[in-house]
Amino acid sequence: METLEFFRANGLIAPDAVVFAKAFQVFMRIAGKDACWDLKKSRHRIFSGFINSKRNHLFYKTMDARPLLLAMIGQFPETGKNVIVRKHICDCKFCLNPSHYYYGTKADVRLETNQRNGDTLTPQLVDQIRQADKGLSSKALSRRFNVSYQRVRKIRVGETFDVMQDQADASTLSEGWNMLEKVLHHLASSHPDEVRRYELDFHMTSEMECPWHRNGTKQHKGRFGHMGECLDCLEELKQGKCTVDVTQFDYRWYWTVKRFWDQVDVRGEDECWPWLGATKKGGTESVAYCPSPVHSGATQSAMRVAFWLSRGFVGKYRIHTKKTCEKFCCNPLHLEARGLDDVPIPSKIENIQLNYVNIFEHFKKADNQIGGDRPESLSP
Structure with a gap:
């Protein structure tokens, strides 16, 4: 494959x-194909090979990363077009998005730079100036197109913008993304061990656990997606899981889970469950304590925590309530994870259990069932 030969x-x-390839997949999932993929704002070790400090553009190891980015979507230097140009729509000089670059000339670099700085001169306008009636003076064209006289004169005599690079149209970009898909499939089939190893690096460590993990079991541990969602929880979500049950969590999570639901006004299944706990920014945002393996902060919105503790841990996916809901509604039947389109909305809450009859007896029994050791805090 030509891409690998270029590497x-x-x-x-x-x-x-x-x-x-894996860095592209992560950014496409998080930001989309059209956005700037700014490595300055992404400090995860998945991008550790890229260098974006004290440079004018992105480097990979000791070399310019931009030719490698373009090679991943099947674009290579040609005779007369061997200068890498960053499009004016891109506002990040360390952008990783290959669709924000193309091979052109130094004139294209000047054009894109001018447009990025607010210049209205476009390739189409340059063509109009060149094709204008020869009988019109440069001064007249300057007034007509609102371009300085000196620039109009240079364009007409060919002193500047002598070679214009047409920006990639939608079909060209589509071909580039299709090429990337082919490269990804080729790499996955020819180097499965490397792909698997890199995926493990992105998922931080195999020891990362979601709140639903129980000591002594293998579920809800070490399997996380690109948005930090627990893949075991995701499978259960697709089956319609929805339960408000403090007994489903490990002992170390008991007080966090119980304290959260104690601050929710739990009503009927068809009613809103208002958040009664802390708020910030003048009461416009809710604040609930719930540590997360993929968030730096220990507090989240109450709706997000309610979703995590009733339906499953979905990491950084945004949680929204129904438009008709009361403020800060925490009813799991009224919550939706935007971006998880294949997750159905449950029809009912399977169980509502907010207390234990005897917490110590419960966890002793649970430990015996899974064959694990009892937590030290439960030792007699």
């Missing part, structure tokens, strides 16, 4: 292409 020609190997 080898630059002293790199297939695992380096895997790094680019």
